[in-house]
Amino acid sequence: MTRFRIKLTLTILGLISLVLLLMGLYFAKVLENAYLQSLHQLLLRESRLVAQVVRFPEVFFHQGNLAEQVEQIAPAEEVRVTVINRDGSVLYDNYSRFQKMENHLDRPEFQSALAGETGISRRYSETLEEEMIYVAVPVQQGDKTIGAVRSAMSIRDITDTVHNMWYSLFTGLLVTLIIGSLVVSRISFSIIRPIEEITRVAGNITQRQFESRVRIKAKDEIGQLAGAINFMASSLEQQMYEISENQQRLSGVLNNMTSGVIFISEHRRIMLVNPAVEKMLGTPGHDVVGKLHIEAGKSFGLSQYIDRCLDKKEKFRQEVHIYYPHERILDVNFAPYINFKGESKGVVVVLHDITEIRRLEKMRSDFVANVSHELRTPITSIKGFTETLLDGAMQDEETCRNFLQIISDESERLYRMIRDILDLSKIEQKRIPLQMESVHVQEVISSAVTIVQESAQRKHLTITCPDETPEIWMMTDKDCLQQIILNLLANAVAYTPENGRITIKTEVTQQQLKLQVIDTGIGIPEKDIPRIFERFYRVDKARSRDSGGTGLGLAIVKHLIDNLNGQIFVDSVEGKGTTFTILLPGVKKFT
Incomplete structure (x- = not known):
């Protein structure tokens, strides 16, 4: 300027x-x-x-x-x-x-x-x-x-005379230039200063400093221009604030959505992805933005549907399987993006991960099948032996007693199964209120060991309890803790061969109880470890059924630990044994 x-x-x-x-x-x-x-x-x-x-x-x-x-x-x-x-x-x-x-x-x-x-x-x-x-x-x-x-x-x-006149003229011109330069400089300053101020504010506006204002009080055209610039800056500030707020809201919604959102431009390039998509695709957003969707998505089926939406400009919904980085089942909504002129400028893709829903549906179906199967066996036995007794076996006292004992055992097994199913349902729905109290951990362990001691002695199993010192006290639900330990011990007794060993260890780490149940049983194959907490899932079905197990013990343990805000881990080597590790919060005293 x-x-x-x-x-x-x-x-x-x-x-x-x-x-x-x-x-x-x-x-x-x-x-x-x-x-x-x-x-x-x-x-x-x-x-x-x-x-x-x-x-x-x-x-x-x-x-x-x-x-x-x-x-x-x-x-x-x-x-x-x-x-x-x-x-x-x-x-x-x-x-x-x-x-x-x-x-x-x-x-x-x-x-x-x-x-x-x-x-x-x-x-x-x-x-x-x-x-x-x-x-x-x-x-x-x-x-x-x-x-x-x-x-x-x-x-x-x-x-x-002419020369004198020229001298006077040049002298006057010099004086005029000196005086004129001062006057003109002042005039030009008064003209340029408002323009410089307006230019400064305009430059600040381009740098997103919308709070800048032109400080000119003139009422001429320059003043009117300054007023217009100030009004424009105020309007832009308000609009940019609203745009920023909308962007923050949109960003907050997109970033916290569990559903994935992808925007693909009319040139078939990915322009926007949210964190849920990054998790689904296993690729950071900055690595996929700007790339062709068929290159970044790594799913031919998904890319086909995107191309179809781009070409036909129609809204539809499809279920898509992707296999990278993990196998997932996605419920995908495809919709064309239409701008204010009514032109199609891309595709908005919303992905819902329904893998877990499909897994739960399969688990529910398997559960129904398993329940039907598990109930059919004792009911068939009861029905068969009852019919045999009614057909004349009651006349033989010894045979009658044996049949009645079998009917009693099968009824007891049926009762335990129904009880465990009801307990598991109540635990899942959190209908069993937690009674938080101060619990002596070693005492609860001893009580659980006493209950399974008879079964362990029949198989000549050795159960080693943790030392009484130091004493561990924690704030938890005593019945839940005892049922967790009892189910793990019963599971260890059922799957440990004769003359085996079961060890219980306790340790306090960062105000958490670390409890381990270690057995020298048959172990669990690596492929079966992720499924052992499912209902009715058995590694060795024949042995489990012979032991009277319902197949719901570990499922109950998992849900009880979740209710107590704890964690459970499994470490097993097939043929050598299994270690269940539990972490529970709430340690109150450790002396």
């Missing part, structure tokens, strides 16, 4: 200088012409007067009379008077010795005078060595021109 101020100042000063210079030239020329015109008139009158006096033959051709008459009319200090005869010879000159003067026949003013006209000429005089102006008139006797009288005067005064 400083450059513009200098340019404006120099432009105004240049215009002022040009106007003054042109005016000076004009007035100098007018003044010079006026002086010259006045001088012409003076010399013309002088020449005519002398010509009237010397036109008589007794004067014109007699040197003495001629000099006397001319000196009386034209003193030498004012005007130079030269009398010339027809052949160009000088008869008299009041400034120089005429005898030594050259012939003046070729002088232009003399030639004009001989032709009967007034001759005027301006040139440098070799005799006087200065510039002179000459006016010559003819000397006539009757109709005959006998010579000419020429009056001349130096134009030094005129030149000096």
Whole structure:
């Protein structure tokens, strides 16, 4: 903006200088012409007067009379008077010795005078060595021109006057430029300052500093422009605030959605993904944005549906399987993006991960099948033995007792199964209220060991309990903790061969109880470990059924631990044994 101020100042000063210079030239020329015109008139009158006096033959051709008459009319200090005869010879000159003067026949003013006209000429005089102006008139006797009288005067005064005028003009121009530069600088500053202020605010607005305002109180056009800029800045600030708020809301919604959102442009490139999509695709968002969807998605089926939506511009829904980075089942909604002009500019894809839903549906189906299967076995046994008794086996007392014992065992097994199913349902729905109290952990473990001790002794199993010191007290639900330990011990007893060993360990880490149940049983195949907490899932179905297990013990353990905000981990080697590790919060005292 400083450059513009200098340019404006120099432009105004240049215009002022040009106007003054042109005016000076004009007035100098007018003044010079006026002086010259006045001088012409003076010399013309002088020449005519002398010509009237010397036109008589007794004067014109007699040197003495001629000099006397001319000196009386034209003193030498004012005007130079030269009398010339027809052949160009000088008869008299009041400034120089005429005898030594050259012939003046070729002088232009003399030639004009001989032709009967007034001759005027301006040139440098070799005799006087200065510039002179000459006016010559003819000397006539009757109709005959006998010579000419020429009056001349130096134009030094005129030149000096013009020079003085030019000096004054340039002095005035210099003074005007000095004063004008100050005035113009002030004026240009008053003009440029508001523009600079407006430019500053406009630059700040481009840098998103919408709070900037133009501080100008003028009521002229500049003031109106400043007001318009301030209004625009205020409006932009409000609009950008609303846009920012909307972007924050949209970003918050997209970032916290469990469903994935992808926006694909009309050029089939991914323009936006949310964190849920990054998790589904196993790729950071910055690695897929800008890429073609078929390249970034790594799912041919998904890409086919995206292309279909782009081409047909129709909304539809499909179930898609993806296999990278993990196998997932997605419920995908495809919808074309239409801008405010009604043009299709891309596709919005919303992905819902229904893998877990499908897994639960399968688990529910398997559960129904398993329940039907598990219930059918004891019911078939009860029905069969009952029919046998009714057909006459009741007459044999020993056979009748054996059948009744089998019916009793199967009824007990059926009862336990139904009880475990009901307990598991209540635990899942959190209908069993937790009774939080201070619990002595070693005491609960001892109580659970006592319950399974008889079954363990029948198989000659050794159960090792943790030391009583240090004592561990925690705030938890005693019944839940006892059922967790009891189910794990019962599971260990069921799957540990005779003469095996079961060890229980306790440890406190970061206010958490770490409880381990370690057995030397048959172990669990690695492929089965993720499924052991499912209902009715058995690694060794025959042995489990023979032991009277319902297949729901570990499922109950998992849900009870979740209710207590704990964690359970399994480490097993097939043929060597299994370790169940439980982490439960709420350790109150550790002494």
